[in-house]
Amino acid sequence: MDSKRAWLVWGVGVFAYLIAVTQRTSFGVAGLVATDRFGATAAALSAFTVIQLVVYAGLQIPVGVLVDRFGPRIMIATGAALMAVGQLQLAAASSIPAGVVGRIFVGAGDAMTFIAVIRLVPFWFSTRKVPLLTQLTGQLGQFGQLISIAPFAFVLHAAGWSPAFAGLAALGVLACVLAFALVRNAPLGAVSASSQQGLKESMSDLATAWRQPGTRLGMWSHFATQFSGTVFVLTWGYPFLVSGQGLDTGTASILLSLFVVVGIVCGPFLGSWVGKHPLRRSTMVLAVTFAIVAVWAAVLLQSGPSPLWLLVVLVLVLAVGGPASMIAFDFARTFNPSHRVGTATGIVNVGGFFAALVTMYMVGLILDLLNGTGFSPEGLYSLDAFRVAFSFQFIVLGIGIAAVITSRRKVRRTMAERGAVVPPLRVVLADSRRRQQQYKAERRDEKNHRKS
Numbered sequence: 296m297d298s299k300r301a302w303l304v305w306g307v308g309v310f311a312y313l314i315a316v317t318q319r320t321s322f323g324v325a326g327l328v329a330t331d332r333f334g335a336t337a338a339a340l341s342a343f344t345v346i347q348l349v350v351y352a353g354l355q356i357p358v359g360v361l362v363d364r365f366g367p368r369i370m371i372a373t374g375a376a377l378m379a380v381g382q383l384q385l386a387a388a389s390s391i392p393a394g395v396v397g398r399i400f401v402g403a404g405d406a407m408t409f410i411a412v413i414r415l416v417p418f419w420f421s422t423r424k425v426p427l428l429t430q431l432t433g434q435l436g437q438f439g440q441l442i443s444i445a446p447f448a449f450v451l452h453a454a455g456w457s458p459a460f461a462g463l464a465a466l467g468v469l470a471c472v473l474a475f476a477l478v479r480n481a482p483l484g485a486v487s488a489s490s491q492q493g494l495k496e497s498m499s500d501l502a503t504a505w506r507q508p509g510t511r512l513g514m515w516s517h518f519a520t521q522f523s524g525t526v527f528v529l530t531w532g533y534p535f536l537v538s539g540q541g542l543d544t545g546t547a548s549i550l551l552s553l554f555v556v557v558g559i560v561c562g563p564f565l566g567s568w569v570g571k572h573p574l575r576r577s578t579m580v581l582a583v584t585f586a587i588v589a590v591w592a593a594v595l596l597q598s599g600p601s602p603l604w605l606l607v608v609l610v611l612v613l614a615v616g617g618p619a620s621m622i623a624f625d626f627a628r629t630f631n632p633s634h635r636v637g638t639a640t641g642i643v644n645v646g647g648f649f650a651a652l653v654t655m656y657m658v659g660l661i662l663d664l665l666n667g668t669g670f671s672p673e674g675l676y677s678l679d680a681f682r683v684a685f686s687f688q689f690i691v692l693g694i695g696i697a698a699v700i701t702s703r704r705k706v707r708r709t710m711a712e713r714g715a716v717v718p719p720l721r722v723v724l725a726d727s728r729r730r731q732q733q734y735k736a737e738r739r740d741e742k743n744h745r746k747s
């Protein structure tokens with residue numbers, strides 16, 4: 296536990312996840328070049344990202360079961376290898392179907408990585424460190440986006456399509472080799488991170504993980520906090536900022552890069568806060584979700600473009616949703632026995648990505664419908680059209696908030712049946728105020744006593 300070896304294993308895991316995020320986000324950066332190469336329309340191009348995400352989200356639960364069955368090492372290495380194959384296929388592809396096949400491989404390999412990497416953390420580190428390291432894993436991985444935005448984009452424009460994607464495939468091979476060589480599922484002599492159970496037992500574990508209210512609380516927490524930022528970064532944020540709000544492309548790109556910075560600043564804070572206040576995790580999830588509702592309301596209720604400071608606040612709040620969504624994995628870990636954590640993590644991870652896919656699709660659909668009916672003379676990506684289309688998020692946020700509150704009630708009831716009662720927040724706050732006053736009064740008395 297907490298040994299040098301533990302840091303090495305975790306470091307390689309984080310590297311593999313960072314490379315997975317690079318592979319995931321690389322196609323977004325290549326949009327314009329892809330239009331020329333495949334002679335594709337915008338709709339056909341968005342299919343690349345949507346299909347990749349559908350594969351990713353669809354594989355979360357089977358992959359979670361496989362992580363429990365075979366352990367993280369083999370899953371991380373296989374995931375990296377699949378992504379390398381996918382990027383090689385894309386490097387060679389010159390038709391849309393061939394390109395989509397490449398992205399399917401990338402989505403499948405990506406699906407294997409994150410769940411397996413955060414599964415390593417509780418096996419290698421003491422319980423005290425786990426929430427912080429889980430956060431750091433999530434946030435450090437997001438730097439993969441910056442590799443897509445800068446070095447990958449540079450190679451793409453300087454050397455061309457095939458060398459750029461072949462380069463990404465090489466990074467995948469490197470991650471695969473490092474994972475095979477250096478990652479071990481658990482320290483020597485510790486309970487193994489893989490189990491010998493068959494399909495029947497795995498299915499029964501899946502059902503048990505789903506029935507556990509803490510797993511569902513995690514899934515809904517992920518659902519509520521993560522989707523709005525994911526939709527913004529992966530699809531509609533850039534056109535909203537540039538065409539809708541009238542920002543120049545440089546400012547819009549800087550705002551989108553802020554996501555990574557905010558995550559790395561807030562992640563450790565949220566991680567240590569969760570470690571200190573495990574009974575208040577869902578309160579933090581709700582606070583962040585309400586902040587997302589409030590900031591979207593403030594932006595979408597403006598009759599014209601929002602001032603820049605408000606757009607910066609929007610991006611900051613959406614970005615905090617990333618670290619807040621990592622709290623969801625803490626629920627999966629603490630409410631399930633270790634042999635079922637991979638399965639529970641897979642269930643949790645479906646939440647945010649499912650909500651993001653539905654929202655991406657619905658925003659596009661509403662924009663198309665409004666354009667078809669001539670709602671806005673300024674065209675498909677006008678601010679008014681975005682204001683209507685983005686309002687769809689309030690429905691998804693509302694569902695998320697209601698589901699978090701309902702599943703939290705269920706979790707607390709189950710805990711109370713076992714004798715662990717979670718006191719209401721107002722009682723805790725009143726108690727802490729009373730203790731502070733008492734402490735101050737005692738200090739005052741002590742001073743007076745010394746003086747006299």
Ligand SMILES: N[C@@H](Cc1c[nH]cn1)C(=O)NCC(=O)O
Pocket residue numbers: 405409410433434437521558616617618620621644647
């Ligand atoms: N919550 C995210 C990770 C994250 C952290 N900050 C911003 N995003 C998540 O669910 N990750 C899963 C993955 O495969 O990336």
